[in-house]
Amino acid sequence: MNSQNLYDDPARLFEAFTNGNPNIPKPEFVSVTHVKRKAEHYAKEIFSCQRTLTHILERHEATIIKRWSKRSAEQRRKVLLQVLPGIPSTHRPDFQAMRKERSGKAARQVQLRDSWLLPSLNIEDLTKPKILPLFLRSRACNPPGVFVNADFNAVHFGTVANAIKVPYLSGYTMLLAGQNNEAVYGRLISWDEDPDAFDMMAKGTGMQPGEGLVVMEIQQRKMQFLLQCAQTILQDLPLQDIDVPKQPILKEIELGGRNSEWPTLTMEVVEAPYREPGGLDVSRLQTFVNARKNLAEDHIWFLREDPSYFHDTVLDWGEHRQERLLTAEGRTHPILRHDLFWERVLSNVIVEAYGDVIAWHGLSKELEILVEARAHCLNDIQPGHELPKNFARAHSHFSHYVGQVTKGALGKWKVGMVASPPLREHFVRAPQDPTNTKIQVTSKSNSHLERDYLLWLMERINMDDQVFLCGLENICDELEREIRSTPANRERVSPWIANLLSDLSLLAELKRQIELANPGPAMVEIVDEDEKMEYFAEKTKLLSRLFRLLTKPMGLASAALPLSKFDYPSHKRQNQGTVAKMQQAENALDAFWSKIDDHCAKEGGSSLHQLLEGVLMDRSLQRTNDWQQPEPQKVTTKTSNSVQDATTGLSALSFNTNIEEPVIPPQYGHARQKTKTRGQARESPPADVATENAVTAADDMGQKFTVSKRGLKVITTLFHTSSEEAEAPPGEIAWSDFLSTMASVGFSVKKLDGSAWLFAPAEADLFRRSIIFHEPHPESKMSFTVARRYGRRLERAYGWSRESFERA
Known part of the structure; x- marks a missing residue:
């Protein structure tokens, strides 16, 4: 006798579910005997x-x-x-099948089943x-x-x-x-x-x-x-x-x-x-997350310390806003003619920088919880078996945290990709609705979907359903392969987009790695969505508070424009004129940040960095000393080591210190040698925080690295100090030379997607931490200005100076 219970008949049950949407594909119902x-x-x-x-x-x-x-x-x-x-002839034949079948719309008549079923067979x-x-x-x-x-x-x-x-x-x-x-x-x-x-x-x-x-x-x-x-x-x-x-x-x-x-x-x-699928490698996750967190911290300090870095960052963000797009009639956005545009750009730069460091700090802390939970039940984790509950909960929260941070990165991509200068010609902006600030962007034509694979891949990331369908990790993998295999495509990816692609692929890799711990495709999770959202909201209270504080009107444009005030000739031979100009730029930058710090103190009750206590380790800013006429030199003979060995500050003269200190952020003003001028010094950070951050020069005074002749050229550029009598600043560094030099002093070197490279200590205790550098893009040559910034990061991270290296 046939059952009258709807749930006993899958075909009838499916029809009931799809009454409201007849387009849902109907599965093939099979019998027990068939299976x-x-x-x-x-x-x-x-x-x-x-x-x-x-x-x-x-x-x-x-x-x-x-x-x-x-x-x-x-x-x-x-x-x-x-x-x-x-x-199939190409990597990811399923992507090619999707394009041929018009983004899955012809999936009812699939002719390339093997491309979808066996994408690894190519x-x-x-x-x-x-x-x-x-x-x-x-x-x-x-x-x-x-x-x-x-x-x-x-x-x-x-x-x-x-x-x-x-x-x-x-x-x-x-x-x-x-x-x-x-x-x-x-x-x-x-x-x-x-x-x-x-x-x-x-x-x-x-x-x-x-x-x-x-x-x-x-x-x-x-x-x-x-x-x-x-x-x-x-x-x-x-x-x-x-x-x-x-x-x-x-x-x-x-x-x-x-x-x-x-x-x-x-x-x-x-x-x-x-390969054989690996298990969850938590040390690998920690290497990625902590290196990226340190990069976020360095970004903030360069924005506060280096006028040229601040200038370039603001311009870069300004070029990747959708107001830059023209309408179909070729008209510019009306806001470009007003300071309000730069007000938005500057606010964006500040909010993203501080939001970034909070997000990656939070990921680092969630990962610590995951590692601890895993350590307590390591013997109970068996392939094909349910995860222990405490570990499963930590796993679920970390995975959700990664997903939320990924949403933020995807949001930046959706705004910036279409406005990127090399790709801007493919998109148009709808005339601006005066009643709101939302900008509508469309492609000029769909013809590129068949002939422009790079743009097709980039547009997948713009659409949430396509990210879910294709998998972010798969899109990033294919984008990286397309950029690397086609030199012309490298020119179409701006440095801003390359950096963001690095973040997206890193987050996608975290997601892929964390999924390795799952026993299999699950229908339910141990932590429901509401609980995960509540947990995330609790963990990101600081981020929400910071966003509310920094998105209030601050009059940033008046403090930053014209951007030419941040012209910073640190790359030139130093004399009285260049030093004066560098000091003017540093003063302008200090005044800009003073405005933000005053706003935070007034609106939030404490300084910006006091809000971030426990998240961002404070540092002493380095500033250019007043010019002093050098003493005449009696000995003019030069040797191969004639370059003055000194601190690797962003400006080229001597500075107040080269040691990172846990201090209250100073009152940014006109003082040349920065000291602790606001409040009392806080207690030293916990040992684990200190370990994750800077290593003082005193720790490594006896450490010497031997490098090749070419490596020494790289080192002298990274840690170069100019003076009036010194030779002209060094030229560019080939990126390959930088990689070889880093490898020769004990780093393992790995290319991530986009422009990021991960440098991890080959020996666990050698440097205490890993570091990420971005390859100059599109040309793989490091300018003198960028080289000195990288040298500054190495000094702060490991306590290195020119004296730490010698010729082989």
Whole structure:
């Protein structure tokens, strides 16, 4: 007898849900018998291929690597085409399929299913010498359950776009993770017979049967592909001969040989689908987050200390506002003719700088909570099992915090990308509605969607639904690849956009890393959305207070315009005239910040940096001393070390101090040598804060680094001090020389996406902290001005000076 209960009939239930929206795609409803039959078939194929592949690799892995590495890219391509005719040619073939199918609108008639289902099977990636050997080893040496989460996440794009139809079976949960033989892999458990069955699916330790079938199909197709690749490469050998002795397991370095290029985050992302999925690496997360937090702190202090940095930052933000766009008739925005435009720009610069440091400080603190929770239950975290509750809660809050910070970065992208000078010609602004300040922007034409891949990718980030559909980490990965592979595209990315892309990709990588801790795709979370929002609001009270305070009218334009008052000739040979001009610029900058500090004291009851106590470590600003005529020099003979070794201040003369001090922010005025002039000195910060921040020069007085002749040139530029009798300031530094020098003194160097590079101490206790520098863009050459800023950061972070280095 047919049940009258609507919930017993999935087809009727689905129709009831979609009465209000008939466009929702209808799933394929399948029977228990169908699912069991398919699962048994896939399991048998997966484990059979794995056994054969393992037998081959145990005896012939070295031969495969040797033969594959010796073949040209074209020869590898022919092997791949022989094994899988029609294999896509490019990385991320699912993105290409999306473009061809008009952003998923033609998903009902998908003709490129393999591009969506198996995006990792493509010629561009697999022809790299290292990728196929990695792929073979990881799938042969690990049970298929290890890859369930990674394989399902890889087709999120295709399933959400409805390019991959996911069958639906109600009343059952499929088990994959932790099921290590073909008899149980993909088995079904009934909700009626096992009271925990539904909860297992809801929490991610089990799967919806249709999703499980998709994963099993992916794994069966991959195992068949890999087995055929191995057989094709070794087609002249007796692969079934059991008398061939097993060979020692090769080390990781032997799989791909040495790479002369610097390691990159992009390559890690490219290799991830072909490796065994790693667990949550909290030390990696801490390296990223703390380095980015330190960068945010340095940005604030450069805005307060360096007039030229302040000037350039304000101009950059001004160029990336939508008021810069023309209307379709070629008209400019009326606000550009008024100081109100610069009032908005200056407010934006200040709010974003301080909001940034609070956000990354908060992320750092949430990560500390996560690390502590994980340490207490490390032995209870098992693959395929539910996370311990305390760790799951910390995990959920950290993930939510990352998501909220990402929303802020996406908001900046939506405003700035369309206004970016290299891309501005593709967009127009609607005539301004005088009743509100909102600006409407549209593309001039949609023709670029087919021919301009870079712009198409950038526009995905502008749309929330596309970010969800494609995955922010996938878009950033593909953007980075497109920029690096096409030199002309590098010119189309402004430094402001490159910096922001670095942030977006870093946040996306944090999200990807944190998801590695999940047992599988979960339907529910241990912390509901309301609780997460309440927790986040509590943790960001300071941010909300700061925003309200700094968005009140302050008359910033009157204090900053004209911007020419911040002309700061620190790059020129120093004499009485240049010193006077530098002091004038420093005075103007001090007066600007005094206006903000006075506003905060009046409106908020305390100075800006007093509000940030515990978040931002105070520093003594360095200012240019009055000019003094140098004494005549009796000895004129110069040596290779004739450059005066002194403090690496932003101005080129001697300064009051080169040691970071925890002090109340000084009264910014005309005093040349800054001291503690407002309030009493606060107590020293806790040991952990001091460790995360500056290392005083006294700590490293005995430390000496030996560098090459070229490295010494880099060092003397980074820590250069000019005087009237000194030679003209050094020229540009090649970015490659800077990387080599940093590596030679003990840093591991990694290219992140966008313009960011991460420099982490190769030895844990060597420098105590990592640091991020942005590569000059679009030219990979560091100007003297930028080099000295980087030298200043190195001095503050590690206590280094020119005296810390010597020629090899």
